[in-house]
Amino acid sequence: MNNTSKATRALVEGALMVAAAEALGYIKLWHMPEGGSISLMMLPIVLYALRWGLGNGLLAGCALGIIDFMLGGGIAIGWQSILGDYVIACTLIGLAGIGHKRGMPGVICGSILGCLGRYAAVWVTGATLWGEYMYDIYGLPMTNEWVYSALYNIPVLISGVLTTVVAALLVKPMQRLPKVD
Secondary structure (H helix, E strand, O other): OOHHHHHHHHHHHHHHHHHHHHHHHOOOOEEOOOOOEEOOOHHHHHHHHHHHOHHHHHHHHHHHHHHHHHHOOOOOOOHHHHHHHHHHHHHHHHHHHHHOOOHHHHHHHHHHHHHHHHHHHHHHHHHHHHHHHOOOEOOEOOOOHHHHHHHHOHHHHHHHHHHHHHHHHOHHHHOOOOOOO
16 A cells, blocks of 8 residues: 555544544433533544554544534533643543554553543543532532542543443454555
8 A cells, every 4th residue: 555545544534433433422321411421432533543553543533622522512611621621632532542553452551541641631621620610529529629520520431441342342353454554
């Protein structure tokens, strides 16, 4: 495969995976009252990053963050929360690309890293920007913005566990895809 067709294939697959991720984001297994949910939205970006590598994964994640804010009913209190909760958080899903070409351990570690990257971004954004809107969560009184954000964003971690499990289950079928190198 020459470089032009490889780049075209990466671009087309990336666009399809971003679209699939946005579509999966609409299928919520559980939804938080002020935004956030449990879904498999991260899965297509994780799979794409594992197949095409870190740079392509980060780029696809960034595209997802922008599209998800615009089409997914994004909730924001300013440009900082748009960047933190959407653009940076989704870009960091692409960290899964670190597991590129590393077999099953790479799939699991890459998926966990991408999901934790997203969690870290929404946790920091939640603590620094959304903390003033704290309320009791899961029946616990909240007084610390960092603890509040860590607890409020647990659905991102649950989504990460689901994403990692499904990504690991899809390793074998993905090996039948045409090689990218």
